[in-house]
Amino acid sequence: MKEDVFEVKGKKYAVSLETVLAGHENWVYGIHWQPSFMDGKCITGGTVEQPLSLLSASMDKTMILWGPEEESGVWVEQVRVGEVGGNTLGFFGCQMSPDGSKILAHAFHGALHLWQKDPGQQIKWSPAVVVSAHFNSVQDLSWDPEGEFLLSVGSDQTTRVFAPWRRKDCSQVTWHEISRPQIHGYDMQCLAMVGRFQFVSGADEKVLRVFKAPRNFVENLANIVGTSMEKLLASHDVVGLPEGASTPALGLSNKAVFQGDLTIKSTQEEGQDINRVSDQYKESYFHPLSLTEPPPEDHLLQNTLWPEVQKLYGHGFETFCLASDAAQTVVASACKASKAEHAAILLWSTSTWKQLQALPCHSLTVTQMAFSPDSRLLLAVSRDRTWSLWRCEDAGPKASEPRFSLYTHTSKDSAVHTRIIWSCDWSPDNKYFVTASRDKKVIMWGHRGSDEPVGMNNSAVTPCSSVLDVGDSATAVAICPSLLSDQSYLVAVGLEGGQLLLYKWRPADDLTSGSDWSRCAESDVSQSHTLVVKRLRWRPRVCQQEETEGWNHQSTSVQLASAGADHTVKIFNINTLAL
Known part of the structure; x- marks a missing residue:
């Protein structure tokens, strides 16, 4: 040359x-x-x-x-x-x-x-172990009821499980992705946990899908998180469960892989005769893992799927939001809608996965729903700038499934919000609920002047707080599940610009001065999301094993998870004594 x-x-x-x-x-x-x-x-100088x-x-x-x-x-x-x-x-x-x-x-x-x-x-x-996360907008997230791990879904067409990894050689605790239960062909939009090891997810398709954790996930979760198998198995029956799941080529459904399937496959690999064409081209690519540390990317793609146990048909357009009750008996779902006939909320039984009811009220897409902590009420907020409240009727001894009826709602005339209501949540004592809107307003609702939970008397549900102007479109809101030491409520608000705000709220007789709200913290540039905050969720509880030097999680702190359109999931430690 x-x-x-x-x-x-x-x-x-x-x-x-x-x-x-x-x-x-x-x-x-x-x-x-x-x-x-x-x-x-x-070498920094001389001949290289x-x-x-x-x-x-x-x-x-x-x-x-x-x-x-x-x-x-x-x-x-x-x-x-x-x-x-x-x-x-x-x-x-x-x-x-x-x-x-x-x-x-x-x-x-x-x-x-x-x-x-x-x-x-x-x-x-x-x-080797490496950081992994969503590569597109994170649309929704939900904690395991015990707060041991976190699920999230995103526009990258995946559902991911994150959990704390407790290394045996040191006290350091870091969060990692430990499972990818669903790798889909549509952008994911919403999910709802049903118990500890089962969830429902919705995507840009008209179908809801139900997934249940396989045996291999439960075993690996115990090893990585550092908890006992007996503790996990107490809330999860593994008898008869599949080992894992695999997705067929060009398919969307995760098919269960049982121990027998693995035995047949290993026998064939030993060189025994294969007589049938179907035996030569098995759809199962799953290999059970025995993990003591978070799995690498190739295992996440192939060996950590959860089996799909049910498909739910009923919506006419792409599913948009989901909610499940604390009693684990009902799941509510809603889809995108430009007409009232498509904006109805569908209720599903978690025991039979059959549709229980359709709840028509709104004229446009229901953007978020939340069951009250006691499972008596279902709250829904909508693009039509109104909210609706549905009450579970007394089922009685002969009724096998709960029935909901419209308790109250706001109309165009009585609505306080003037733009889309993006988010809602309940107080832990069932006395109040909160709504957050594009009009920059956050409002607490309940029976004003009453100390009873919502729906327990005949008085009207009205604003119980002054109108809080947060300065930007409020896209997510969540109320801390435990009261602060002064018996006030801690409310987290996520903004369209990516910032997170923390407010303390206490009921007050005078709602004109705005003294019932007080801002106690806000995220700085390094802590905030760079795009829209899509969802906020408080951790149900914090495990004692995560106590670190100088920071007692049990007595002085709570944890908040946030999902953003900037592809990130953030978990914040919040010291309640400093608020």
Whole structure:
């Protein structure tokens, strides 16, 4: 090859081709030289030695570590790592640690992939724990009723489970994704937990899907979180449960994989005769895992799915919001609607998964719903700027399912909000509920002048607070499940601009002065989301194992999770003594 000679600022340079590295089967999007080292320290001046190796990342789902042979000096492929299968594309970029023991890639779908060299072995590399998260807007989230883990859904078409990882070698606790129960073909919009290990999800399709945790998830959750299997199994019957789940090619439903299926598959892999075509092309790609640390990306894509146990049909348009009651008996769902006939709320039985009722009231999309803590009332807020309140009638000994009827609602004439009501929530004592709207207003509602829960007397449900102007469109609101020391309510508000605000509210006779509200904290630029806050959820309780030095979670703090359109889920520790 011809040597090119050129001059820059009086210095001559000669460039010639040394070698061609051929091995990738698709576009190469990233390369990275390993930093030069001498006696374990990076060279900052003088003559720089030839780099030890070169890392390349490609859209063929592989990364290759290239280096010269010691004897010949010819550059060859030393290590190749990557993904096999899955529904992702390849890698966009790569980085190598200074000592050459770790290599990192970022994939087309936003995930990070980390491999590290096994000690004492030059060619054996293993996947390592790395941060993972949504790569599009996070639309909804929900805590496990015991507060041990968190579920979220997003426009990246995934449902993800996050939990605290308690390392055995140190006291540090960090949050990681431990399961990806659903990888879908539609953008996810909403979810609702039904008990500890079952949830319902809705996407940009007309179908609701119900998922139940497999045995393998429960076992791994106990190992990663650091709790006992007996404690988890007390609330989850694993007898007869599948080991895991897999998704068929071009399918949307996660099919259960049982222990027998795994036995058949392993027997076939031992070389026994395969007589049927269906045996040769099994749909199951699931392999049970025994985890003591969060799984890497390739396992999350393939081996942490939850089986789908039911599909719920009934909506005419894309599902938009979901809610479940504390008694775990009813799930409420709503879809996008531009007419009253499509804006009806559908109620589903969690025992039979049959539709119980349709609740018509609103004329446009119901944006959010919330059951009262005692499961007596269902609150719904809508794009039509009104809210409705539905009361569970006494089912009686002969009735097998609860029935709801319209208790009260606001109309265009009586509505206080003048724009879309985005969010709502209940106080822990059932006495009040809160609404938050695009008109920048946050309002507490209840029986004014009464100390009884909502719906327990015949007086009207009216504003019990002054109108709180938060300065920006209020897109999410949540009331802390425990009262503060001064018996006030702690209310979190999420704004369209990404900021989170904390307010204390106490009932007052005089609602004209606005003294019933007091702002006690707000997120700064580093803590706020960079886009819309989509959902706020207070953690039901905090595990004692998470107590860290100088911070007693049990007595002085609460935790708040927020979902944002900026692809992030944030969990905040809030010291209640400082409010």
